[in-house]
Amino acid sequence: MIRLTGLVKRYGRFTAVDGIDLEVPRGELFGLLGPNGAGKTTTIRMIAGILRPTAGTVEVGGIDIGTHPLEAKHRMGYIPDRPFVYDKLTGGEFLRFAAALYGQEGPAVERRIDELLELFELTRWKDELTESYSHGMRQKLIISGALVHRPAVIVVDEPMVGLDPKSARLLKDLFRQFVDRGGTVLMSTHTLEIAEQVCDRIAIVYRGKVAAHGTMDEVRRQTASGDMSLEEVFLKLTGGLREHQLDAVLEA
Ligand code: ATP
Numbered sequence: 001m002i003r004l005t006g007l008v009k010r011y012g013r014f015t016a017v018d019g020i021d022l023e024v025p026r027g028e029l030f031g032l033l034g035p036n037g038a039g040k041t042t043t044i045r046m047i048a049g050i051l052r053p054t055a056g057t058v059e060v061g062g063i064d065i066g067t068h069p070l071e072a073k074h075r076m077g078y079i080p081d082r083p084f085v086y087d088k089l090t091g092g093e094f095l096r097f098a099a100a101l102y103g104q105e106g107p108a109v110e111r112r113i114d115e116l117l118e119l120f121e122l123t124r125w126k127d128e129l130t131e132s133y134s135h136g137m138r139q140k141l142i143i144s145g146a147l148v149h150r151p152a153v154i155v156v157d158e159p160m161v162g163l164d165p166k167s168a169r170l171l172k173d174l175f176r177q178f179v180d181r182g183g184t185v186l187m188s189t190h191t192l193e194i195a196e197q198v199c200d201r202i203a204i205v206y207r208g209k210v211a212a213h214g215t216m217d218e219v220r221r222q223t224a225s226g227d228m229s230l231e232e233v234f235l236k237l238t239g240g241l242r243e244h245q246l247d248a249v250l251e252a
Contacts, residue, residue, distance in 0.1 A: 001025055002047060002153060002186055007056035009042050009208075016042045018208035019056070024186050024201075026152075029179045031199035032188040035238045039208040040188040041081060044157045047186065048078040060153050074102060077146030081157035081188075083138040087131035091122055091141050094130060098145035109148070116144040119174075120167070135162045143171065154178065156187045160194055172198050192230045204237050211237045 002024040009017040017039040024030040032040050045051040047058050049065045049072060058065045058072075065072035085094055095113040099105060117123045120140040130138060139162050146154065154175070160168045175185045175198065189195050195202050196216060203213035212219045216230065223233055 001059070001061055001184055002030075002155070003057075003059040004043070004047070005057045005059075007043065007046060007058065008054045009039070009046060009051065010054045015208055017046070017053075020205070020208075020210055022203060022210065022213065024184055026182050026184050027179050028200045029175055029185045029187070029198055031195040031202040032186065032205060033190075033192070033195055033202055033234060034188075034205035034211075038205040038238075040205055041157055043205070044078075044155055044186070044188055047155050048076065048080075049073055050078075074149070075151055076153045076155060077149070077151035079143055079146045079154070079156040079159060081161070083135070083142045083162075085130040085133070085138050085141055088129060090127050090129055091117065091133070092126040094141060095145055095148055099148045102149035104149055112148055112150075113144075116147060119170070120144055136164060136167060139163060140167060152182075153184045154186070156185065158189060159187055160189065160191060192234060196230050204234060206238045 002022070004020050004022045007017055007020040008015065020043060032043065034040050042051065046053050047060070047065070049058075049069050053066070060072040061075040063072040063075065089097065092113060095116065096105070096109070099109045099113070114123070117126050120143070122137060122140060122144070125133065125137065130141065133141065143159070146156075159171055163171065172194070175187070179185055179200075201213065201215050202219060204211045204219065212222045212233075214222065220226065220228060220233060223236060228236070
């Protein structure tokens with residue numbers, strides 16, 4: 001379970017996240033949508049405990065990350081938008097390092113690492129330095145690193161970027177099975193089709209606030225959008241296209 005209460009983040013006088021209240025229960029895959037600069041990454045970083053909110057609270061599995069950060073982080077796997085790995089570690093070493101951060105080591109962890117590498121088709125790269133990995137391979141290694149300690153909650157920023165169709169499908173299936181077994185996933189995405197296909201509920205964030213949230217049908221109802229596509233609902237809520245500016249730029 002993830003609960004955000006009155007979450008605010010200000011950078012100087014600029015308010016990036018402006019009072020977000022959201023609850024994602026166990027067994028749910030929740031999508032955070034919104035245009036560039038809406039505040040999605042800032043929100044996700046506050047949930048992951050790497051940015052301190054200006055105001056409000058984040059609870060992960062009922063534990064306040066502000067007052068009990070280690071306990072909350074133990075329950076969570078965080079997958080950032082940019083896959084950072086240490087170039088001079090092999091894939092296997094990186095995963096061992098990730099597990100050790102959660103105090104886990106030994107034969108059970110080695111088996112878990114092998115399972116994850118197998119799942120993401122990285123087994124034959126296990127002993128290669130990550131500097132030789134492609135972008136997608138790094139992304140899959142980071143995802144494995146977030147799962148290695150068996151978290152109950154996954155928080156993930158733009159998970160499908162850089163993944164080939166097979167890996168993207170694998171990740172969607174993995175998230176679905178994870179929530180079907182009682183886990184919780186909160187993901188941000190720009191890909192409206194992905195949100196429509198995989199998310200149980202969504203929130204559309206605009207200028208740091210939740211403009212609409214619920215199931216796709218509920219969001220359509222809230223915006224009185226009839227049977228509009230998610231793309232049309234999204235554009236309606238976030239200011240639409242500037243056709244006249246397009247014309248001006250493209251005019252010969
Ligand atoms: P995108 O879809 O482009 O990734 P986003 O919804 O994830 O966007 P954020 O990265 O959360 O957006 O940024 C929200 C706003 O906060 C933006 O206007 C951004 O310029 C601002 N912002 C983010 N980080 C900082 C920072 N460290 N200092 C000042 N402003 C920041």
